[in-house]
Amino acid sequence: MEIALIGNPNTGKTSLFNNLTGSYEYVGNWSGVTVEKKVGVFKNHIGKLIDLPGIYSLNPLSKDEGVVTTYFLEEQVDRLLNILDASQLERNLHLTLQLLEYEKPALIGLNMIDVANNRGIKINTDKLSQILGVPVVPVVARSGKGCDTLIEVISTSSNHSKVKKHVYYGKVIEDGITKLSMELIGKTDHSPRWLAIQLFEGNEYIHRYLSDLIEPNKLVTLVSNLESAIKEENGNIKSLANYIYLKRKKVIEKVLEASVQKVSTIVPLSERIDAIVTNRYLGMPIFLICMYLMFMLTFDWLGTPLSDVLDGILTGPVTAGFEKLLGVIHASDFIHALIIEGLIAGVGGVLVFVPQIFILFFFISLLEDSGYMARVALVMDRIMESVGLNGKAFIPMMIGFGCNVPGIMAARTIETPRERLMTILLTPLMSCSARLPVYAIFVGAFFVGHKALVVLSLYVLGIVVALLLAKIFTKTLLKSEASLFVIELPPYRLPQVQSLWRSTWDKGKGFVRKAGTFIFAGSVFIWLLSYAGPNGLKVDMDDSFLAAIGNLFAPVLEPIGFGTWQAAASLITGFLAKEAIISTMNIIYFVPENASLQGLLSDFYTPLAAYSFMVFILLYIPCLATAATIYKETGSKKWTAFSILYALFIAYVLCLVIYQGGKLFGLV
Amino acid sequence: MFGSFKAGEKGKIINISKVGRLVQRRLLDLGITEGSEVCVKCVMPFGGPVMIESCGQCVGLRRKEACLIEVERI
Ligand SMILES: Nc1nc2c(ncn2[C@@H]2O[C@H](COP(=O)(O)OP(=O)(O)OP(=O)(O)O)[C@@H](O)[C@H]2O)c(=O)[nH]1
Ligand SMILES: [Mg+2]
Numbered sequence: 001m002e003i004a005l006i007g008n009p010n011t012g013k014t015s016l017f018n019n020l021t022g023s024y025e026y027v028g029n030w031s032g033v034t035v036e037k038k039v040g041v042f043k044n045h046i047g048k049l050i051d052l053p054g055i056y057s058l059n060p061l062s063k064d065e066g067v068v069t070t071y072f073l074e075e076q077v078d079r080l081l082n083i084l085d086a087s088q089l090e091r092n093l094h095l096t097l098q099l100l101e102y103e104k105p106a107l108i109g110l111n112m113i114d115v116a117n118n119r120g121i122k123i124n125t126d127k128l129s130q131i132l133g134v135p136v137v138p139v140v141a142r143s144g145k146g147c148d149t150l151i152e153v154i155s156t157s158s159n160h161s162k163v164k165k166h167v168y169y170g171k172v173i174e175d176g177i178t179k180l181s182m183e184l185i186g187k188t189d190h191s192p193r194w195l196a197i198q199l200f201e202g203n204e205y206i207h208r209y210l211s212d213l214i215e216p217n218k219l220v221t222l223v224s225n226l227e228s229a230i231k232e233e234n235g236n237i238k239s240l241a242n243y244i245y246l247k248r249k250k251v252i253e254k255v256l257e258a259s260v261q262k263v264s265t266i267v268p269l270s271e272r273i274d275a276i277v278t279n280r281y282l283g284m285p286i287f288l289i290c291m292y293l294m295f296m297l298t299f300d301w302l303g304t305p306l307s308d309v310l311d312g313i314l315t316g317p318v319t320a321g322f323e324k325l326l327g328v329i330h331a332s333d334f335i336h337a338l339i340i341e342g343l344i345a346g347v348g349g350v351l352v353f354v355p356q357i358f359i360l361f362f363f364i365s366l367l368e369d370s371g372y373m374a375r376v377a378l379v380m381d382r383i384m385e386s387v388g389l390n391g392k393a394f395i396p397m398m399i400g401f402g403c404n405v406p407g408i409m410a411a412r413t414i415e416t417p418r419e420r421l422m423t424i425l426l427t428p429l430m431s432c433s434a435r436l437p438v439y440a441i442f443v444g445a446f447f448v449g450h451k452a453l454v455v456l457s458l459y460v461l462g463i464v465v466a467l468l469l470a471k472i473f474t475k476t477l478l479k480s481e482a483s484l485f486v487i488e489l490p491p492y493r494l495p496q497v498q499s500l501w502r503s504t505w506d507k508g509k510g511f512v513r514k515a516g517t518f519i520f521a522g523s524v525f526i527w528l529l530s531y532a533g534p535n536g537l538k539v540d541m542d543d544s545f546l547a548a549i550g551n552l553f554a555p556v557l558e559p560i561g562f563g564t565w566q567a568a569a570s571l572i573t574g575f576l577a578k579e580a581i582i583s584t585m586n587i588i589y590f591v592p593e594n595a596s597l598q599g600l601l602s603d604f605y606t607p608l609a610a611y612s613f614m615v616f617i618l619l620y621i622p623c624l625a626t627a628a629t630i631y632k633e634t635g636s637k638k639w640t641a642f643s644i645l646y647a648l649f650i651a652y653v654l655c656l657v658i659y660q661g662g663k664l665f666g667l668v
Numbered sequence: 669m670f671g672s673f674k675a676g677e678k679g680k681i682i683n684i685s686k687v688g689r690l691v692q693r694r695l696l697d698l699g700i701t702e703g704s705e706v707c708v709k710c711v712m713p714f715g716g717p718v719m720i721e722s723c724g725q726c727v728g729l730r731r732k733e734a735c736l737i738e739v740e741r742i
Contacts, residue, residue, distance in 0.1 A: 056698070061690065061694065088699075088723070088724070088725060090699060091698065091699035119724065245696065271726075274710070274719070278709075278712075278719060279710065374728075377728070378712070378717055378719060382712055382714050382715065382716035382717065391728070415690060415694075416690075484688070484690045485728070485730050486694035486695060486698070486728070486733075487727065487728040488726075488727055489719060489728055490726075
């Protein structure tokens with residue numbers, strides 16, 4: 001049995017999915033968190049549950065919404081589980097009526113009962129269920145309350161709506177439906193009534209689907225005839241879609257009247273918080289202060305001490321333990337060097353940053369779960385508009401601070417194709433967590449007094465460069481004025497410790513796993529390249545293959561401050577994964593005993609060169625996984641290549657300006 | 669007109685047809701259409717977006733679109 005979760009955005013579908021399947025998919029308090037279809041299996045194995053992006057209606061505007069319509073048209077759904085936000089019933093029911101027209105077994109999960117109660121909204125679920133003809137189960141997806149009942153109802157009843165026509169659209173439309181249904185006899189498995197109504201509403205996807213079954217001309221004339229008939233009949237109706245909407249609205253008003261009671265009106269706390277964070281003048285400063293605090297905690301107050309402790313353990317007891325073990329098993333010199341100089345230096349060098357990465361992810365999760373995300377988009381819209389984007393594009397960028405890949409995926413919620421493409425191209429400029437170890441090492445070595453400030457400057461630089469490029473792209477490559485900004489601002493929700501931890505862990509896990517697999521293999525490979533050379537094994541590192549490869553590129557990097565083969569070699573590995581930069585450096589600059597990489601770096605870099613290096617790392621290339629995602633999302637080799645090339649170009653030019661300019665001003 | 673509204677003021681939408689088609693659709697999705705009561709929650713500086721509330725739902729939209737919505741004060 002396949003059950004699909006459908007509902008408005010941000011109504012708690014994914015929370016419920018996680019609860020029912022025991023999986024962990026991405027949850028956040030804004031609209032458009034889920035952008036792809038996700039499949040899970042019920043904990044009690046009664047069937048498969050499909051999580052889908054949130055939609056307001058089956059007539060999509062953006063790509064993530066299109067995913068749902070395509071799903072409806074192309075796949076076999078056995079049952080629909082419609083999730084409603086109990087505190088926003090009126091708006092949610094428009095979708096419900098469309099789903100019931102689909103004429104598949106359905107049931108309703110009435111979520112956010114707690115929120116509705118707090119607002120003084122009382123819902124009579126029996127009455128609601130009676131009117132709609134399908135079971136209605138109240139749940140609180142966040143805590144799992146009511147989930148048992150929901151599962152019971154799913155597995156027992158058949159859930160075919162007992163009511164046949166929920167909305168009577170008037171004679172003209174109903175005749176139109178009949179007419180189309182006649183044409184469709186024997187041609188489709190879908191409900192003809194549903195197809196017809198969606199077509200009349202102007203659903204492009206349905207139009208395309210029907211065009212394969214019926215002569216396109218016929219469709220067009222049918223719809224335009226209907227539209228003029230309706231307009232003639234009702235003077236104030238602007239379009240067919242509008243007419244259908246109003247008909248549904250009438251029905252919904254009746255439903256609500258019968259089943260909902262408003263006990264009292266309470267001003268939610270949310271609005272009082274909004275008075276501050278989206279204040280005219282305080283909005284932007286508050287955002288910057290939040291970012292600054294986040295970096296202070298990550299790089300200064302909390303993260304660095306923790307990393308130092310971990311570093312102490314890895315270079316001390318862990319290394320000593322391995323040494324001993326290797327001694328006991330009489331390992332050959334080769335194996336000894338591979339483990340100590342390759343793996344421990346490479347993998348350990350990355351693992352050291354786990355505390356800092358987790359702190360950063362904690363803040364990102366906090367941002368996502370609290371409801372602040374959509375507010376930032378609102379605060380940023382004015383600036384984004386001036387460069388030809390809209391505030392919504394800032395959400396993918398902020399997700400990109402964690403990892404660029406989900407950031408690029410999140411761009412699906414942006415409605416206009418031009419803005420979406422631009423967001424996809426620019427999100428890689430956001431400094432992802434994999435770049436963080438590089439900053440941590442370099443600021444620790446060169447900018448001890450101003451760690452957080454220097455790192456903040458890099459993050460802000462990433463944003464500024466992205467905005468400037470957006471402006472340039474708007475003026476040259478992607479000309480068009482179309483821009484759309486309407487954003488739903490969800491109420492603030494106090495994040496729960498447990499869900500916060502889970503979402504932090506889920507993101508951080510990826511980092512640890514990558515260190516154990518990708519970076520592990522990479523470290524072995526890099527170490528071998530540094531161990532072997534044209535003249536055999538165990539060569540001096542300057543004569544190794546790695547040095548030879550690095551030396552090819554080193555001269556090019558000379559003008560921007562770090563023309564060493566070591567830097568070049570680590571940049572090359574950085575394309576595979578940005579974490580690999582630090583593991584490569586740890587292997588290359590391997591220092592036995594307790595001297596640290598940080599101490600050693602000052603022999604190779606000046607502070608100015610170090611800053612230039614960090615800027616280069618920030619901008620120079622999307623990593624392999626990101627490039628693959630760009631290709632997947634744009635479906636274009638050209639744009640993927642472009643995203644790599646423009647980044648290289650911008651990084652080089654900017655570093656040239658910083659390094660040469662800095663030298664002119666006497667900085668070193 | 670909506671353009672002259674200050675934070676905290678309330679009104680009822682009487683005509684929304686001048687707004688762009690896509691924006692109109694999105695507002696409709698959020699339950700904001702002719703006849704809806706709306707309250708301006710805040711107005712961002714430098715011609716930035718406005719935040720409005722309708723039926724307990726807060727929505728952000730651009731000032732220039734908000735100005736095209738005809739509203740009567742209540
Ligand atoms: N108070 C309360 N909050 C809930 C409940 N269910 C979910 N939430 C919160 O609502 C927010 C949205 O949850 P999601 O599960 O991501 O919603 P979604 O429907 O999957 O959203 P999209 O993927 O954007 O369509 C999260 O912050 C949840 O913690 C509930 O029953 N009560
Ligand atoms: Mg979701």
